[in-house]
Amino acid sequence: MSTFAGRRITVAGLGVSGVSAARALARxxxxxxVVDGGDGERQRTLAAGLAGEGVAAVLGDGRTLPARTELVVTSPGWRPDSPLFAAAGAAGVEVIGDVELAWRLRGAGGPPWLAVTGTNGKTTTVRMLAAILTAAGLRTAAVGNIGTPLVDVVLDERPYDVLAVELSSYQLHWAPSLRAHSAAVLNLAPDHLDWHGSMESYAADKGRIYEGNRVACVYNAADPATETLVRKADVTEGCRAVGFTLGPPALSQLGVVDGVLVDRAFVPDRRTHAQELAEIGDIDPPxxxxxxxxxxxxxxxxxxGVPPAAVRDGLRAFRPDAHRIQHVADVAGVAFVDDSKATNTHAAEASLAAYPSVVWIAGGLAKGAxxxxxVRRAAPRLRGAVLIGADRALVAEALARHAPDVPVVALDRTDTGAMAAAVAEAARLARAGDTVLMAPACASMDMFTNYNERGDAFAAAVRELPGHGRAENEQ
Incomplete structure (x- = not known):
């Protein structure tokens, strides 16, 4: 840690991770x-607070490298082609991210990291992992791209046993020396390509999570791209590739047999034996x-090294965050499910696959998707579709091409009240036994502040449906 004392360090961005990094480095x-391109009330308030801790701030200019800077620590969202970083490169100044800073501050004796990335499912998986580690009696936390900034956690006076770390592709891009105990890439689909420049660059940044792994590189057996990343990684000698699958597991895999999660990777004789871990019924939602x-x-x-019983107990204790395939209510025999977090096509496809007969509420900002x-894959299970948002026409066109017999209602409005109309239309199209699923496959910012607000609007609209109160009382 003393290597930072006396150095002139520029922190890019006054977000949560930037403020955390600035405070830690000043201490x-x-x-x-700190430099930030914004100069609004929020930035000025944060800058004033940091000034009291000895941190200078330059607002309204995120392009100019402060004189005599020796190191730049960037917040995750800043693009690699930002002028500030070009200036740093020209001056021979290293640029690292908040995760890299936390790794360096962690030191040789810090807690090991179990790291997770992927296009979708990162937060849920990390929170499940933290629940399992807690059930094993370990002091842990779900950190990184979720919850408390990593810099704050590694400097905590009370040491952790192990950390469950969610890492985005942005964070991994700026973390060259990260070496996790074990890591997983859950899946890989096009996302954030405007930031990374290409799918190849996006995948390469995701693959950084495997570099230097000591025990296990966990990959998705149903997604060959994740296994390819394992094969490309330079890992510590003895580190193993461990797959997971929804079917019966092969050697060195975890999988499912007759509704039971089983382990054929971390057992003494994995060629002939498997260890039962939990039942699918222990997972919410399954x-x-x-x-x-x-x-x-x-x-x-x-x-x-967590024992099987802790896996079961941790999964039983875990509860998903709001707006992730969250059951809102049953009304007249129809289930209403909020998956507002499904902000891209990959996430929406996974959500749609969970239900046999769906009235789909979709649309928003497509982000180039x-x-x-x-639609081609989901068509057999679509009862109907209700489309909202700025790019609803793109979804409508795909439905016309690949599901022409599915009834479609496209609402020609983008005000927040459109959600109530969408829910009412979906309820009209649905029949008993169907699921009305809001899995928009799009970002929310055309109509809402974020996906949380969109999900809240959906739940509020469901509660206003005729028969909702009666259905609640009967349950």
Whole structure:
């Protein structure tokens, strides 16, 4: 930690991780300047608070490198082609991210990291993993791209036994020396390509999570791209590739047999034996993609030596965050499910696959996505579709091409009240036994502040449906 004392360090961004990094570095004796392109009330308030801790701030200019800067610590969202980083490169100044800073601050004696990345499912898997580790009696936390900033955690006066770490592709891009105990890539699908520049660059940044792994590189047997990343990684000698699958596990895999999660990777004689870990009924909700998340979490926990009973107890204790395939209510025999977190096609496809007969509420900001593959695969289970948001026409066109017999209602409005109309239309299309699923496959910012607000609007609209109160009382 003393290596930062006296150094002139620039922190890019006044977000949560930037403020955390600036404070930590100032306490360690660095001369810290925070730069941020914004100059609004929020930035000024944060800058004033940091000033009291000896941190300087430059607002309204995120392009100019402060004089005599020796190191730049960036927040995850800053693009690699930002002028600030170009200036740093020209001056021979290293640029690292908040995760890299936390790793360096952790030191040789810090807690090991069990790390998770992927296009979808990261937060759920990390929280499942933390629940399992807690059930094993370990002091742990779900950190990184979730919850408390990593820098704060590694400097905590009370030491942790092990950390469950969620890492985004942005964070991994700026973390060259990270070496996890074990790590998992859950899946890989096009996302954030505007930031990374190409699918190849995006995948390469995800694959950084495997570099230097000591015990296990966990991959998705149903997603060959994740196994390819394992094969490319330079790991510590003896580190193993461990797959997870929704079917019976092969050698060195975790999988499912007759509704039971089983381990053929971390058992004494994995050629002839398997260890029962938990039942699918222990997972909430037991949708296929969530079972996959549970298997990945179990694999990382088992790599750390957690006993089978703790896997079961941790999964039983886990409760998903709001807006992730969250059952809102049953009304007139129809289930209403909020998966507002499904902000891309990959997530929406996983959600749709969990239900046999669906009235789908979709649409929003497409972020350059196309919907043909999603609709083609989901078509057999679609009872109807209700479309909202700025890019609803793109979804409608895919439905017309690949599911022409599915009734579609496209609402020509983007006000927040459109959600109530969408829920009413979906309820009209649904029949007893169907699921009305809001899995938009799009971002929310055309109509809502974020996906949480969108999910809250959906739940509020469901509660206003005729018969909702009666159905609640009968349950």
């Amino acid at each position: 360690l004796g660095a001369h810290v300047t 949708a296929p993609h969530n079972v996959a998340n549970a298997l990945a979490a179990a694999a990382l926990a088992r790599a750390y 196309t919907f043909d593959d999603l």
